[in-house]
Amino acid sequence: MKELELKYGCNPNQKPSRIYMEEGELPIKVLSGKPGYINFLDAFNGWQLVSELKKATGLPAATSFKHVSPAGAAVGLPLSEVERKIYWCDDLDMEFTPLANAYARARGADRMSSFGDFISLSDVCDVATAKLIKREVSDGVIAPGYEPEALEILKAKKNGNYAVIEIDPNYVPKQLERKEVFGITFEQGRNELVIDDEFFANIVTDNKELTEQAKIDLAIAMITLKYTQSNSVCYVKDGQAIGIGAGQQSRIHCTRLAGQKADNWWLRQSPKVLGLDFVDGIKRADRDNAIDLYIGDEFEDVIGDDVWAKTFKTRPSEFTRAEKRAWLDQLKGVSLGSDAFFPFGDNIERAHKTGVEFVAQPGGSVRDDNVIETCNKYNMVMSFTGLRLFHH
Numbered sequence: 001m002k003e004l005e006l007k008y009g010c011n012p013n014q015k016p017s018r019i020y021m022e023e024g025e026l027p028i029k030v031l032s033g034k035p036g037y038i039n040f041l042d043a044f045n046g047w048q049l050v051s052e053l054k055k056a057t058g059l060p061a062a063t064s065f066k067h068v069s070p071a072g073a074a075v076g077l078p079l080s081e082v083e084r085k086i087y088w089c090d091d092l093d094m095e096f097t098p099l100a101n102a103y104a105r106a107r108g109a110d111r112m113s114s115f116g117d118f119i120s121l122s123d124v125c126d127v128a129t130a131k132l133i134k135r136e137v138s139d140g141v142i143a144p145g146y147e148p149e150a151l152e153i154l155k156a157k158k159n160g161n162y163a164v165i166e167i168d169p170n171y172v173p174k175q176l177e178r179k180e181v182f183g184i185t186f187e188q189g190r191n192e193l194v195i196d197d198e199f200f201a202n203i204v205t206d207n208k209e210l211t212e213q214a215k216i217d218l219a220i221a222m223i224t225l226k227y228t229q230s231n232s233v234c235y236v237k238d239g240q241a242i243g244i245g246a247g248q249q250s251r252i253h254c255t256r257l258a259g260q261k262a263d264n265w266w267l268r269q270s271p272k273v274l275g276l277d278f279v280d281g282i283k284r285a286d287r288d289n290a291i292d293l294y295i296g297d298e299f300e301d302v303i304g305d306d307v308w309a310k311t312f313k314t315r316p317s318e319f320t321r322a323e324k325r326a327w328l329d330q331l332k333g334v335s336l337g338s339d340a341f342f343p344f345g346d347n348i349e350r351a352h353k354t355g356v357e358f359v360a361q362p363g364g365s366v367r368d369d370n371v372i373e374t375c376n377k378y379n380m381v382m383s384f385t386g387l388r389l390f391h392h
Contacts, residue, residue, distance in 0.1 A: 001026050009037045027171035028142075032155040033163035035140055039118055041068045043142040046120025047167055049073060049227040054122040056195060056219045059239070062102035062129075063224075064117040069232070069247065071113035073224045074105035074240035075216075083108070086268045088284055089132060100128035105240040107136060110261050111288045118142070118163075125150045133157070137285065144169040193387060195222050200360055200383040204368075205375045210383070213238070214335050214358040221337025222360060222389060228339070230390040233347075235262040235354060236335045242266075243354070251338070255347045259354045263328055266355075267295045267319075270327045277313045286311070295319055331355035339389040341365040345374030352378045362388050 003020030017037050019026065035043065042065035049070060053061035059075035076098030084090035087108030096104070099121060107114050119133060121143040130150035133141060140163025141154065154164050178187045197215050199222065210218075217236040224234045228246045233254040235243040243262030245254035267273060268291060276294070278287055290311045293302040299318060301307065308315045336351050338361040348371060351359065359375060363384030375382045 001029075004030070006037050006040075007034060027168040029166045031146070031151060031164040031166055033140060033158070033161050035163040035165060038067070039140055039163055042066070042118035043120060043140070043165055043167075045227045046070065046118065047142050049223060050120045050122035051169075052195070052223045052226070053220060056223060057216055057239075060097075060099040060102050061122040062099065062106040063120045064103075064106045064114040065120065066113055066117050069229045070106075070224055070227065070241065070244055071117060072106040072109040072241055072244070073220065074102050074109070075220065076100075076102035077105075077239040079104060082269050082274070085274060087111075088135075088287070092131065094128055094131065097126050097128045099123050099126055100132055103129050103132055107132070109240055109242050109265055110244070112292050113261075115285060115288070125154070127153070130154050135284070139163060140165065142167055191226065191389075191391075193226070193389070195219050195226070199385055199387075202363075202384045202386065203381060204363070204372055204384050205380060205382045207376070207379050207381045210358065210381050213333070214381070217335035218337055218358060218360045218383070221335055222385070225337055225339040225391075226389045227391060230339050230392060232339045232391075233258045234337045235259065235351075235356065236337070237262075237331075237333060237355075242334070251340070251343055252346055252350065254338075255336075255342075255350045259350055262331075262334065262354045264292065264295055266328060266331045267324060270319075270324075272316075272319050272323065272327075276316055279309075279311060279313055282311065295324070328353070328355070333357055335360070337361070339391070341368070341388075342371050343367060345370045347371070348374040348378070348380070352380075356380065359383070360385055362386055 002025055003018050006017040008015050009017040019040055046063045046065045049063050050061040057075050061075050063073040064071045079101050087104045089104050116137050118139050119141040124145035125143045126147050127150045130153040134153055142165040175190055177190050178185055200218055221234040221236045224241050225232050231248050231251055231254050233245045234241050235258050242265040243258040245258030248254040290302050303316050332355045334355040335358040336356045341362050341364045343365045357380055359382040
């Protein structure tokens, strides 16, 4: 198959639309559904991301994409009991495979952003992973293959309209890539940069104790950023992205956005949130929305006198600013990556509030000294990679 006609482009008025190969055949098979233009953008970017995570860590990887940026990315480390609860999969009586763990973590880190996502899996989709995908609102999935039972589970989703794509894992694209904007063709070499332990060797802070887990987490951060619309910043802990800030014009806004998402991930694990008593039969998305409101500044929208009974059996008490700060102060060992240099130390000040202890960024700002000084103030370890990772 050299080309595949699509229903429309980014928007319904943008027709005709297709994906095609100038030479050779498309490296994909559509096994179910009718993926669209944006679905394929998410799928191909996500596939590159999880493939690189697998190579870098040796672990199965998954990512949850929305609008051509990852909402979450993770490798297949075991889930804790609390993580199973906050990812709404603690009720499943099954063995969680490494790939299922990776998807649960990628989908669960930022559930608000992942709603209606496109999934990429580094390994053949197994039954356990398919059962997790079945429960979530999602547009489709791309993987190098599917176990027969897993494929049947996925093909039944959305009344048979769920997009299931199989990609040839041996496909290698051309070294030059092109795209058109306003009728003008842009051409550049592919970003084939390999991110491994040596990528973080240039440590510029007083503290130079970069742990093995931090090396893995920083690699996850930087590989994730490689496929995130810039400017972008990524917080990672224990093998999963917990906060991604994408497409912001200002670096500090990236850091704040991603930091707030990471804060929310941690706040969802607090006793106050775990103890919320939801009404019977509430939908998963409604629980996610309620929690997002409850831990934010608009908490009255969900626990106010006239609304709380729609969501909860018993009215929750306010999660006060002081209570939230006390819980957030327990978050430690977070790694932070940035796709370009931090121009000011304010980014590090913000990162510190979310438990960041390890930082990787290209360096090269005229205020590098100020950024290093701020890291030293908090005994952080910071690596200058010397390489920018813009993606557009």
